[in-house]
Amino acid sequence: MGFESVPSLPLEGLETVDAARRPVPASPGTTTTPGAADRAALRTDSARANGAATASPAPPDLKVVPLPVRRAEPGRDTPAAGRSSIIVLLQQVQEQHGYLPRPEVVRCAGEAGISVAQAYGVASFYNFFKxxxxxxxxxxxxxxxxxxVQGAQGLLERVQSELGIQPGETxxxxxxxxxxxxxxxxxxxxxAVVIDGEVFGRVTSRQVPRILARYRRRK
Ligand code: FES
Known part of the structure; x- marks a missing residue:
């Protein structure tokens, strides 16, 4: 297994809460912030006095509230949330099948609430997915x-030429x-080369046909 840089994903489970839209408690004794209210009123009055069509709203008081992670719901969640949940769904499919059969990708896309093309976009972006x-x-x-530095590139080219495939192919x-x-x-x-968990060290290009023949015999 190798290590790869993962592009930053959209932050999931974060929601912005606009305090200006929250209902103000009506119970007596509830305190407000006179200074902020006065400033907002002054801005409104000033805008009206200047002939503006609409008054500028007071700056919202934004607060980040973490939410529990859950699966996206079709028709309700944003594409970003769907893209995050599709990774988890595809991982489950690959664990079960060893790769991503198309019917399963289609099903996962539906569960994540994104298009099949978007699901394949995610699957093809990460080398982990087959x-x-x-x-x-x-x-x-x-x-x-x-x-x-010990010639791994030449080794790779020899294997590619013997098998007629590129990395990632079968x-x-x-x-x-x-x-x-x-x-x-x-x-x-x-x-070094590993085949089915068996490690081969200090491998030369000349040894490649012999190593492959060994596994062909195990068919
Ligand atoms: S660089 Fe560590 S095994 Fe190849």
């Missing part, structure tokens, strides 16, 4: 600094999936 079924064997090639026979990662935690064995 839109195609994973291959029988998953090859992860490290592209971290230690591996890079071979047409469904046998291999190819991924790149930032560091496998085996820097002392760089360049």
């Amino acid at each position: 839109l195609t079924p994973p291959g029988q064997h998953t090859i992860r090639i490290c592209q971290g600094t230690a591996c890079h 071979t047409p026979d469904g046998l291999f999936s190819l991924e790149t990662v930032a560091c496998l935690g085996a820097c002392s064995m760089s360049p």
Whole structure:
């Protein structure tokens, strides 16, 4: 697994409360803020005196109130809230299926209250989400600094050429999936490759066909 920068998401569960719109308590003895009320009245009077069509409202007293996270409701929530909840829904689907089948993406989009295109936009933005079924064997090639200086790029190109796929893709026979990662935690064995959890260290491009053949035999 690698680490990626995640774009800032819209803040969810935050609501602005305009104190100017809150009903003023009517009970006797309730105190108000005379200074603020007087200033607002003065502004209104001043605007009227200047011939303005409408008076400027007093500056709102904004307060941020945290709300509990919940799923978006179609037709009610904002697109931003839907985009946040779609990530959680898609994660659940991928845990169950290993990738995101289209019918499930459509269902999640409906639950999140966003369009299918928006759901696919989120799914394709994050490398974590797989839109195609994973291959029988998953090859992860490290592209971290230690591996890079030891020739990881040439190794990756050799695997790409042997399999005819790019990182993030699966071979047409469904046998291999190819991924790149930032560091496998085996820097002392760089360049490193992991296939189905099995670690190969100090791998050279010449060894690639032999390693792949080993997994082809395990079909
Ligand atoms: S950089 Fe490749 S294993 Fe750490």
